[in-house]
Amino acid sequence: xxxxxxxxxxxxxxxxxxxxxxxxxMQYLNCSESTIRRDxxxxxxxxxxxxxxxxxxxxxxxxxxxxxxxxSSINVQEKKEIAKLAALFIKENDTIFLDAGTTTLYLIxxxxxxxxxxxxxxxxxxxxxxxxxxxxxxxxxxxKLKTKAIIGTTTISQLENYRFTTCFLGINGVDSEFGxxxxxxxxxxxxxxxxxxxxxxxxxxxxxxxxxVSFAKVIELEDxxxxxxxLDPILYKNYFSQTTIKEAxx
Amino acid sequence: xxxxxxxxxxxxxxxxxxxxxxxxxMQYLNCSESTIRRDxxxxxxxxxxxxxxxxxxxxxxxxxxxxxxxxSSINVQEKKEIAKLAALFIKENDTIFLDAGTTTLYLIxxxxxxxxxxxxxxxxxxxxxxxxxxxxxxxxxxxKLKTKAIIGTTTISQLENYRFTTCFLGINGVDSEFGxxxxxxxxxxxxxxxxxxxxxxxxxxxxxxxxxVSFAKVIELEDxxxxxxxLDPILYKNYFSQTTIKEAxx
DNA sequence: TTGCTTTTGAACGTTTTTGATGGTATTGTT
DNA sequence: AACAATACCATCAAAAACGTTCAAAAGCAA
Numbered sequence: 001x002x003x004x005x006x007x008x009x010x011x012x013x014x015x016x017x018x019x020x021x022x023x024x025x026m027q028y029l030n031c032s033e034s035t036i037r038r039d040x041x042x043x044x045x046x047x048x049x050x051x052x053x054x055x056x057x058x059x060x061x062x063x064x065x066x067x068x069x070x071x072s073s074i075n076v077q078e079k080k081e082i083a084k085l086a087a088l089f090i091k092e093n094d095t096i097f098l099d100a101g102t103t104t105l106y107l108i109x110x111x112x113x114x115x116x117x118x119x120x121x122x123x124x125x126x127x128x129x130x131x132x133x134x135x136x137x138x139x140x141x142x143x144k145l146k147t148k149a150i151i152g153t154t155t156i157s158q159l160e161n162y163r164f165t166t167c168f169l170g171i172n173g174v175d176s177e178f179g180x181x182x183x184x185x186x187x188x189x190x191x192x193x194x195x196x197x198x199x200x201x202x203x204x205x206x207x208x209x210x211x212x213v214s215f216a217k218v219i220e221l222e223d224x225x226x227x228x229x230x231l232d233p234i235l236y237k238n239y240f241s242q243t244t245i246k247e248a249x250x
Numbered sequence: 251x252x253x254x255x256x257x258x259x260x261x262x263x264x265x266x267x268x269x270x271x272x273x274x275x276m277q278y279l280n281c282s283e284s285t286i287r288r289d290x291x292x293x294x295x296x297x298x299x300x301x302x303x304x305x306x307x308x309x310x311x312x313x314x315x316x317x318x319x320x321x322s323s324i325n326v327q328e329k330k331e332i333a334k335l336a337a338l339f340i341k342e343n344d345t346i347f348l349d350a351g352t353t354t355l356y357l358i359x360x361x362x363x364x365x366x367x368x369x370x371x372x373x374x375x376x377x378x379x380x381x382x383x384x385x386x387x388x389x390x391x392x393x394k395l396k397t398k399a400i401i402g403t404t405t406i407s408q409l410e411n412y413r414f415t416t417c418f419l420g421i422n423g424v425d426s427e428f429g430x431x432x433x434x435x436x437x438x439x440x441x442x443x444x445x446x447x448x449x450x451x452x453x454x455x456x457x458x459x460x461x462x463v464s465f466a467k468v469i470e471l472e473d474x475x476x477x478x479x480x481l482d483p484i485l486y487k488n489y490f491s492q493t494t495i496k497e498a499x500x
Numbered sequence: 501t502t503g504c505t506t507t508t509g510a511a512c513g514t515t516t517t518t519g520a521t522g523g524t525a526t527t528g529t530t
Numbered sequence: 531a532a533c534a535a536t537a538c539c540a541t542c543a544a545a546a547a548c549g550t551t552c553a554a555a556a557g558c559a560a
Contacts, residue, residue, distance in 0.1 A: 003507080031508080031509085032508070032509045032510080033509085033510095034508070034509055034510080035507085035508060035509075038507090038508085053516065053517075054517090
């Protein structure tokens with residue numbers, strides 16, 4: 001019986017029942033108490049489960065967290081598709097900035113098992129990323145209550161220490177004249193700084209954001225590549241040049 | 251039958267019926283009266299229910315947020331008392347460093363409605379503080395999975411920008427020879443830096459931490475004032491000078 | 501094969517959990 | 531108020547689970 005086999009059996013049982021007992025595992029897998037304990041300890045180290053007296057229980061995971069989020073969120077399907085599209089632009093060894101906000105949350109599952117370094121200003125994002133073993137740095141600074149985003153001058157000066165290969169930003173308004181805008185000027189400043197330190201910048205925006213202008217300007221339309229679902233060609237397509245638009249297809 | 255299984259059954263029953271009887275639980279879970287009583291006592295400690303004669307009833311807790319956090323913690327009562335004692339040392343206009351960890355968590359309610367600035371490396375701490383409108387800065391850096399604490403060199407260099415009037419640290423080991431110690435060297439470094447930048451340093455330690463030595467040294471006994479519950483006078487009082495010890499009373 | 505690393509199970513003492521016991525407090529009934 | 535019945539608490543010893551250590555077994559490269 002290989003270690004790998006035992007581990008996968010344990011995880012399957014966990015998924016099924018949410019809880020496993022050391023004794024049962026010992027018996028079924030036909031190995032010693034020590035081995036089971038070691039297996040559980042290793043899997044705990046990997047964040048796959050939580051040990052309890054006499055066995056282990058399921059770990060709260062990204063997917064479940066996201067499914068909770070879905071209840072309170074709108075346009076989930078669209079956001080997921082946009083995130084899927086965004087994931088295509090991530091390569092091994094990238095250093096990525098992941099903006100706070102709901103749309104970028106759906107990008108997190110795609111970052112699993114990739115050798116990348118992520119920097120984020122979203123608290124929830126950071127926790128989820130760390131849970132799935134993605135190398136993560138959370139920016140410091142003040143906390144914006146509503147969105148659980150880190151903002152402020154401290155944040156920006158800390159951000160100046162990093163260079164990103166790719167930068168994924170959420171946004172509130174997309175307009176042909178005013179570019180990308182967001183309601184909070186401090187958040188806008190963080191987004192802008194992230195963009196400045198990044199080779200490529202992607203904006204993740206669902207349809208509801210188009211043709212809207214919010215308070216604080218982030219960057220110009222042509223500064224970033226927008227990722228979105230299919231647009232109404234007549235209304236919006238002339239906003240963007242060929243190189244600054246990517247559409248998700250169902 | 252694992253503790254976890256019993257607990258979850260009890261909570262499910264509670265959710266369903268709002269009330270459980272010890273006798274019924276005993277019978278269904280096939281265990282002794284003592285065990286059930288202990289289960290109920292533990293769940294009460296965690297704020298999950300209120301014990302009544304013959305069983306327990308559902309808890310309609312006032313402060314939902316904190317009670318969720320209590321799940322991960324033991325010795326809740328003692329920690330609360332220590333936190334209450336610590337709160338006495340907070341004045342208006344203080345700038346405070348609040349260390350990550352469960353004990354310091356209970357200090358948070360006491361920081362409400364005070365004109366103070368808090369800096370913390372605990373993610374949960376920061377969120378709770380921000381929720382209750384306390385001015386809060388969350389340090390940036392890497393995330394330690396298990397404790398949701400921010401650690402690393404980035405964190406320390408960011409910490410160097412702040413000066414604190416008071417610094418509240420959690421700890422794992424208190425020993426007369428080796429001083430204050432903790433298992434993670436990176437966490438120890440953060441604690442140490444916070445101490446160095448602070449006029450006064452308080453250590454919050456429950457009884458279980460005494461006479462233990464952990465891996466990484468934080469500071470010497472005499473560098474900080476320890477806050478704890480009543481100590482066994484013979485065993486421990488000679489550890490500390492008069493000025494470095496404060497006891498909580500029930 | 502030999503030498504090396506990794507994995508395993510057994511053995512140890514320690515910690516946690518458990519059920520039983522005896523004494524005290526609370527409840528409901530008369 | 532008196533009583534029995536029941537629930538409660540503190541304490542204790544047995545049992546189960548725990549972590550640590552170590553040597554044997556298995557796997558692997560030279």
